[in-house]
Amino acid sequence: MDSSRAQGTSVVFDLDGTLVDSEPNAYESARLLLARYGVAEFTWEQNARFLGISNREALTVLRAEYGIEAPVDELVAGQDAIYLELAATSTEAFREMRVFVEMLHAHGVAMAVASGSSRAAIAAVLKGTGLDAYLTEYVSADEVARGKPEPDVFLEAARRLGVAPADCVVVEDAVPGAAAARA
Template sequence: MTEHAAPVPGAVTAVLWDMDGVLADTETVLFEAEQIAFAAYGVDLTPEFKRRFIGRGGHEVIAAMVEALGIDADVEDLARRKLDAYAGRLAFLEGFPQTAAMVRAFHAAEVPQAVASGSPAAAIRAALHLIGLDRLLTTVVSADEVAAGKPAPDVFLEAARRLGVEPAQCLVVEDAVPGVLAARAAGMHCVAIPSVTDPLDPRFEQADLLIRGGMDAVDPDATVRWALGEAR
């Protein structure tokens, strides 16, 4: 591999997946849902503004966006509007074949897996069903279920707890800097598949394996071999 790939010490016995931008190409659908929600308050969200919040989810990201915009808006109302709009656009959702292949390979190797995401649990499960991974990824943790979202480690620590695995034995797969930082804060190993590669945030270098070219550069077989061969 041409990517930065530091050896992982110890044994990795579980894989924790981010959802948005990793398993499913949800970023466009989520952004459109946010545009619809914020339009009710007279705000026209732009891609440039949204880029500042990639990797954060749940009510926290909506609250942060409201604060940054300086508007008087009901966060709970915005969250409901966003979820309703998201549900209405799920028919457009697609999964990434690269990470789907990795999920199936880890499943075949009997490696426990979970999804740890900033999205609401209902949205995560709906997306997993639509991309055909719901039967393989049955353990789901939403940032709405823990004290703090990414870059805090809470969602990953809760996922590890539910799987019955020590944090140091977990490998996180992420696409955004807050997720990489959360994995490090949790004491876990990390594969980074950046959703934004130009420019590439230097903080991605904290990942054990950095696939610099993003999803298009992922070699599922090589990545799984790295995880199972170097990390176990």
């Protein structure tokens, strides 16, 4: 990171539900995965309680609730594979957020993404939406010890940007992420 860009306030964005409308893909990937393991009905409403937390944490809970014997790592890999197929082709960036990111970029503001999604999913979404031209730094919850609502992904994003956490503004849409940002 060029230290001349790391001055002033930096912005760290959550990805899913904040920059992009990926929740339909996240839900569909979970629904399809669970169907493979015999869960016939998994509704949008059932999925909504997992918004803002990592896939691993959500799948750990779902595995226990539905008595799925497969290891969590297998479930995570399965959902990631399904999600990656959907993410690259059917994710839309929110128009206003795209304009905001482009404006910040034009003003030289350092930006990063901090997400509960896997690193591969973040990359696929950013590339599929064209936001990768502006958001080259990103951190997955898989890369840190604790996911949201703990602050680890945001702290790591600040570190990668070369800025103090206190010099970052976090843009987030979910309660666990807002708690992580405050922490």
